[in-house]
Amino acid sequence: MAEYLLLGVLKNCSEFKHKYNEICHYLVKKNIVTIEQINDLSSQNKAYDSLNLNTFKHTELVSFGSYGVVFKSKHKIDKKYYALKMLSHNKKTLLEVRTLSRLKHPNIIRYFHSWSQYSLPKSIKNDIANDKEIVLHHPIQNYKKYLFIQMEYCTKTLREWLLNRTYPPTERDIIGQILRGINYLHRKGIVHMDIKAENIFLKGCVVKIGDFGLSNKKRKNIKKDIYALGILFFEILYPMKTEMERVMILQNVKNGIFPMNFSLEYKEKIEKMLSVNSQRLIKK
Numbered sequence: 001m002a003e004y005l006l007l008g009v010l011k012n013c014s015e016f017k018h019k020y021n022e023i024c025h026y027l028v029k030k031n032i033v034t035i036e037q038i039n040d041l042s043s044q045n046k047a048y049d050s051l052n053l054n055t056f057k058h059t060e061l062v063s064f065g066s067y068g069v070v071f072k073s074k075h076k077i078d079k080k081y082y083a084l085k086m087l088s089h090n091k092k093t094l095l096e097v098r099t100l101s102r103l104k105h106p107n108i109i110r111y112f113h114s115w116s117q118y119s120l121p122k123s124i125k126n127d128i129a130n131d132k133e134i135v136l137h138h139p140i141q142n143y144k145k146y147l148f149i150q151m152e153y154c155t156k157t158l159r160e161w162l163l164n165r166t167y168p169p170t171e172r173d174i175i176g177q178i179l180r181g182i183n184y185l186h187r188k189g190i191v192h193m194d195i196k197a198e199n200i201f202l203k204g205c206v207v208k209i210g211d212f213g214l215s216n217k218k219r220k221n222i223k224k225d226i227y228a229l230g231i232l233f234f235e236i237l238y239p240m241k242t243e244m245e246r247v248m249i250l251q252n253v254k255n256g257i258f259p260m261n262f263s264l265e266y267k268e269k270i271e272k273m274l275s276v277n278s279q280r281l282i283k284k
């Protein structure tokens, strides 16, 4: 049974396609699988093929996040670029997919599709690369299962925008759009929990909130989102030149000390947002 499953894995790995018939022949000869099973697998795979990575051209690695790898990939048929996020397949990452897939708002990253896929153990990859006889006795547990999320591709993160501030959009536009996105999330009872400039994207002038890896439905956590928004809005409204300056000024802001030249009107609003979290801490 395990070998049969592995065969399914091999069938879906473009790098082994050219060896597929040879492997099938070997497995039938050794009485590991029957010809009927192989035919059955082929028909199942016709449907699966349209979902797997063969649908995309892997063009560029965009980033190594803490949890996953993100690619910018071109769809072979519609010729559009998508962001493909590759994560370990587990309860936590499934939750990220389930959350994102239920969201539909102009200021939230658009979800298109998701699927799981196995990667081959190194030993098999080496056998094939060295043109050795393939040894198919690896238990299925050795095959790491990944989860892929296909999302709309955004040209830059808000962090990148903050570095050279190309207008439009203006700072006010950006803040307005972030608020609309967050308001939509909170109305649905979802707390993002990781609001920061690296997790907010720009597609032209449109702002999109992404990375739902830490999101949850605990209403008491809404305060954490508000606090993070307070810090983020300060960063948007007060340009800082170096990373060192940013760390120091933000530390002061977190302690309630704002730069002298920061607009009083905004200061009061941000202070209110930051106090949400400190009230929570005091109550504790």
Ligand code: ATP
Pocket: 062, 063, 064, 065, 066, 067, 068, 069, 070, 083, 085, 109, 151, 152, 153, 154, 155, 156, 157, 198, 199, 201, 210, 211, 212, 213
């Ligand atoms: P981290 O924990 O570091 O925040 P993560 O592993 O949870 O990261 P994401 O934040 O979703 O993953 O993505 C990591 C990076 O990949 C982003 O900071 C961004 O550079 C890039 N990226 C993610 N999604 C997209 C997208 N839809 N379009 C363009 N780039 C993206």
Ligand code: MG
Pocket: 065, 198, 199, 211
């Ligand atoms: Mg992130």
